Amino acid sequence: MTQKEKSIRKFLIDLAKNNKTIFYNELNVKLALNYDFSIKEDYDKFRKELSTILNYEIKFNRPFLTIIVLSTKINPGYRIPIPSDGFYKILKRKHLFSDDTNRKVFYEKQRERLFDFWGNPKNYEEHKDFK
Secondary structure, three states: HHHHHHHHHHHHHHHHOOOOOEEEHHHHHHOOOOOOOOOOOHHHHHHHHHHHHHHHHHHHOOOOOHHHHHOOOOOOOOOOOOOOHHHHHHHHHOOOOOOOOOOHHHHHHHHHHHHHHOOOOHHHHHHOOOO
């Protein structure tokens, strides 16, 4: 994991600990990542960083940390922001999500699991640092 990915991970953990979510571009701005999402290479780099973080958490059987990074595009029928298609595609490839599952229901359940995990002081202290 790169230093940038570690910084993004730490920031997301602190958000999760405080039951907060963030939009993709807001994360880009707050961490001064300086990506221009209209440039495919920048967008792809950012997606790869989030994918690396997600895969790291999955490897250690922890909740999906990047589930709190949300798309500003609201999918019809959901009425709330949820993660982008790329998030669900990664989980689908790992057999952790199926097309039969309602994305909004899945998101809400997994977000609460994430908030519970990182809101637990023992989990926070034990797992917050990259190892």
